[in-house]
Amino acid sequence: MADDERPDLTPDADATPTSSESVAPPAGETDDGNVATEDANVETDSTDSAHSTSDAETAAEPELGEPEPAAADAAPEAGSAPGMGRTVTVISLRVVRGLAGMAAAAAVIAAVGLVPLPTLGITPLATTVEPEPADLLALCPGATLRLGDETGANAGQPFAVGRPELTVAATGSPSRTPLATSDADSGGSTSAPTLLRVAPSDDAVLAAAQSQELDGQGGLRGLAIAGCSEPTSSAWLVGGATTVGRTTLLLLANPTAVEAEVEVTMWGESGAISAPGMKGIAVPANGQRVLALSGFAPDLTSPMVHVEARGGQVVAALQTSVTRVLDPGGVDLVSAGAAPSRDLVIPAVRIADAEGVASSLGLEGYEDLETIVRVGNPGDETAFIEVSVTPTAGDGPATSFPLQVPAGQVVDTALSTAFELGATPFADGSYTVTVRGDAPVVAAVRASTSSAPTTDADGDIQPGDADLAWFASASGLTGDVAIAVADAGTPVLVAAATDGVAHTLTLTPLDGGAAITLEVPAAGSAAVGLDADTGYLLSGAKGVAAALTFAARGELAGYPIVSPRAADSPLVIRP
Template sequence: MSSARTRPVVRIIGGALAAVIVTGGVAAAALAPWPTTERAALGRDVSPDAARSIVACDGPLLALGRDETAAGAITEAAPGALVSGSDGATASEFALSTPDRAAVESPVALAADPAGGERSDLAAASAATLADEDLRGLAVSACSRPALESWLVGGSAATGASDLVLLTNPGDVAARVDLRVFGAQGAQDPVAGQDVVVAARAQRAIPLAALARGEESPVIRATAEGAPVRASLQTALTRTLIAGGVDQVGATAEPAAEQVIPAVDVTVPPDGAASAGGLTARLLATASDTTASVVVRDVATGAEVSRDDDIALVADRPVALEVTGMPVGVYTVSVSADAPVVAAAWTSTDLGAPADFAWSTAAPPIDAPTLVAVAGGPSPVLAVSAATDATVTLTPLSGAAPQTLPVAGGSTASVPLVAGEVYRLDPGEATVRAAVGFSAAGQLGSYAVDASATAAAQLTVYP
């Protein structure tokens, strides 16, 4: 009897002990280090097939409001002389339609097919001059690849300016473009800049005054859907009925915390009667409020001639920084900030003589060989900036002897070029930024050198 009574008790005690043992084992296992197995994700690096290279050009200089019976009419004022070259397959040229005007000389785009399984590098640039009552000066422009987003830093919609935003689609599919204008009141989405349809193989021209009337220091962001487009700006200025210059301005380098404008040409001495020698830098914080520093250095000597620190930038509101009292020379403008910015610099010739001006945009980094087309403008000079020591090799495609350009880290070096030539610029192991400048009496022009698109980005494919 006693054994029958004690059996359930034993079972209960045994179950309790088992639970304790299991619970303790789980706790101990949780505290003890577990064996781990690390396995890298399976992936394969592949290179996409080489694509066709294509660049689009601004085309001729345009005039706005020359027709008294149609103030908004756009007409052609001067043709552009094109220089082009390809490192690979021979480039073909095709004309673009111009629905906003009757074209005498159509803008063009150039394309080159891959060669030997590799993408062909392609470069082109144009130059145009005129000396009319309402427009005069030199305009140089590098043709460039279309993009889904572009930033235009330059121009004005104030009294005396007659600027045009050019949207060029060299592709085979129509694009829809939205233009956002940043000015004194922040970001604006003007009706005239929304849902702009740019047909395949076409160029649209939109007066800047229709987007931001009265805005003195605009910055424009162009975003495209359906197909990439080339966004650029033609800017012209008239002072008291006297033509003050003209320029064609490409997109500046994409937003970044560091921007470099390799060469800004100052041609007016500080004691000039018409204006003090200097330049104006236009900056925009594209994402958030930040502070920026702007340093100006003499290209010839490397000496720092101006420094402005702790420049307060409010997001979406451009800032114009004037740097005056500078001797005649060529200068590099470096911008650093705690958040992404875009930048460009403006300078002009003596306003008391036949005048001209130029916008110099920030240059993108170049870490592989790229082609540079030299437009047929006066006294072309290549300026190359590098953060570390670099040795740049310039090889003319015409077969002339190559030349080397040493660049000390943190400085800019320059070398004269031959107008109408196309060069292969090889930065070696370094990363550089470069621009081509042109200068003569009453003439200024500049454009940045784009990085090559020949190296297709390597992709890692995962199962």
Template sequence: MTVPEEPRNQDDERRAQASASDEHVGAPDSHPERVSDERTTEASVAGGSADFVADDTPETPVEVPVRRPVDRRGLALVGARALTGVVAVAAAAGLIAGASLLPLPSLRTTPPSVAVVPDATEERLACPGPLVELTDAGDEGAAVRAFGSADPIADATGDLEQTGLMADDISGAAPVALTAQPSEDEPGLPSLVAGAQSQSAATADVRGFAATACGVPSGDSWLVGGATTTGRTTFIGLTNPTAVAANVTLTLYGEQGPVTAPGTAGISVPAGGQIVLPLAGFAPDLVSPVVHVQSRGGQVVATLQQTIVRGLEAGGVDLVGATAAPAASLTVPGVAVTGSAALAGRIGEAGFEDLQTVLRLFVADDADVTARVSVVPDDGSTTGASFDLPLEAGRVTDLPLDNLTDGSYTVHVEADAPIVGAVRLSQVGATGAVDVGWLPAAPPLSDDALVTIARGGSPTLYLANRTDDAVTAEVSGQAVEVPAGSSARVPVAAGSTVPLAGVEGLYAAVTITGDGAIASYPVLPRSASADPVRVYP
């Protein structure tokens, strides 16, 4: 018997269709356009209800995640895994922290290099020549004229040649160039060479004694000394012993600060020549000038010449060489004071104020500093002085050194910036004749040196030791003990040559005194032109 099929309602048909569609989940729709084109939805709202009529396209079922119950074992497993992760992270952090505290290995390499000793070359010096003065040149105004003889002397450990140089626009004797060949005894080192000159003057406008060392040509040097006030005339001498013309720039400073003047740049000094310029042409009425000399091309030896006339009385002359290069400390040995009572008497007269002993300082930097000045007697007594001195950048400072009794002293200056300086001394003779002398700061010496002693007066060699240990030096082969922090004096013969040995780190100067005469100049170190040079490929 055939059992008739029970009729299925609409819900049963839909479940059947859904079941059939489950079998084809993921299969591509053969008629995709039916989803967008044939499916329509109509809604009629009546009495707050809505009926939806859908087409026959089967609906895609939405899978709802089923949350499974977690038993105690699962909780323990999850906790163990989490704890393991925390421990691992902590261990990694500990390793990183420990590595940061331990010294890390470093890899350092020293680049290959070789020390090359250049072949020793000839050494050059230049002596500035005789004193000069201003003369009446008629319609052309004043002219510079040389007079007298400078009496230069020189010596060297190698062959020495002396050559006269041209002196443009100056009549009279010419300056001298000194050229020394490498020593045959020490072929790897440049020759030790030294020279000095001196001259006494007794004209109506120039009277006194002047002496200076023959200088080393340089592209950068400092001149400290002179004045351009009434009765004080200062000349700048530029001597070029090289074979190349020099282009020179002068930078001027005074007690009021930098001095701007036309004509201080582009000054041409011919090869093998010399020019002399009145400082007052650039900067009149300067009480305390300092001149920075820079040259391109050829190098020059720069000097100052100061002459003093008080009323109708000629009152001194001196030649001043370059001072030691700017440094945080400077030393001026050989500050000889004689006839202090006679000086004190004349300082009280009108126009004689600049007979006073003065330390002139300038900061070669842009910052104000406080300098620490020490005036140390050479005889080891405790009558010296020590004090602080404020120095303003750009301004020259003159510090009077009062109450110095007869004797010799060494002046030390320390600062927190590079400085340059010199000391001015005066001498009054038995007849009342007055002279002036400028003592530039001395450079430190190398192991050995050579110094010539200019002719005239009574010369003395001064050796200053700024270290904490005594130094035994040799002067002309004789041992000389230089105490720690003090100085030694050695009388030397005028016109002689004095070899020095074992003087590394010392400072030295020659001071010449006489009746109404004083002059001084520093001892220069051996040239560094043949020092070893380290080359990196």
């Protein structure tokens, strides 16, 4: 029978699906008779829709004589497998599309991160200027000074005593120019501070030192030696005193063409010093100022001085002298030392004629012959310090002791503090003193020499010739450096490693001769005797602190070796 000849058994139009609707096979029936589908929102193409409609119509037209429930029972078998397959396929496609999308996003992110993107901006205009090499400079402090003239008048006025001998170590022939003006009225003379100058070149070096022996001239006695220095804007000076019989002068020399304005800051055993005239001190261009520390702080046992210059730069030093009762008892020029640090090295403390010093300590006015370390704390917190004393030769007694320095104060302590009562004093020789603590401090060591006292025909004890020296702390050298050995007795160079590494130093005489090799251990120090009034080139010295010391009967002095100032770096100028 053809389809169009069959009796109309199709359900009502409202219940018959149209060609645009897709009928999913029933997955089951709920209790209230509604058919629950697996996925009512699954979309299929037009072929699947037509196929589903045909299946539904076939299922809805049962054979004649069969009860209607039979068609309902067969419906799940006809559509169950295709529906489930489509669901799995759709889910798989969604997973694949998600993974593909994630891979594409990762590729885009990687491309953006790896490929440099164009930037917008304007490179600022700039010009790099290479500074012209500067002349090498060294300023020597000039002759020793006394207060008052030969008649004793003008007690507050400084006057030059004699003139120093200069030792110059340089390439070529440096020019020598005395400063034009001085408070000591020595401007333009050989007694004035002298500026040495060498034109720059790749192999140019310059070092100088001055020495002056005095035997009562101007009420001064002893050996005054100093290394000649480059001008600077900051200097730390440790040494001297302003108590009875002790005179300390602050020497400020300005070799530049610009007036310098100087501020002086002082501390002592009782704290910071505040006094009129310590700020705004004008040091004229090409001139020297001389200031007595007693004008700021009389009766000061332990001065520490910081000099700061603005405008022009200066070379600062202290001159200290001692009168023991009525006799001159020593003179020294105190060099600037290292800036405040938690780790300081004083590499060349010279002990000379220790037995004569020990036998003179009981004499009136000679009680300060004992070797001391002076530590100044310019900070705001108490410094806890460890002081160590090590002999250079390695065969003498080594000792150390703790020290506490209150904030803003200066403490003097005998180096023999750690020795037991009655112990043998330090033997003659060179020693390295290290000062380490938990706060930045400055330090120096004062030592003295004296021949043993004698007894005259009347049975009176006559003290021997005495002198003193302040040994400043030394900074680690930054490379090869020229050394000028002053013209004085038994010069000794002492070197100590500051970087914990052993060094091999070479000293080559600048005027020819055999080179000298000095092995410096990683811990400790080494010493070598040098020729007086000679210049050397010291090689392999980076990371080493070094100083020169001199000693003779009734004479003692020394000064640290300092690296030349680094050359100016290129300047970048922007409009």
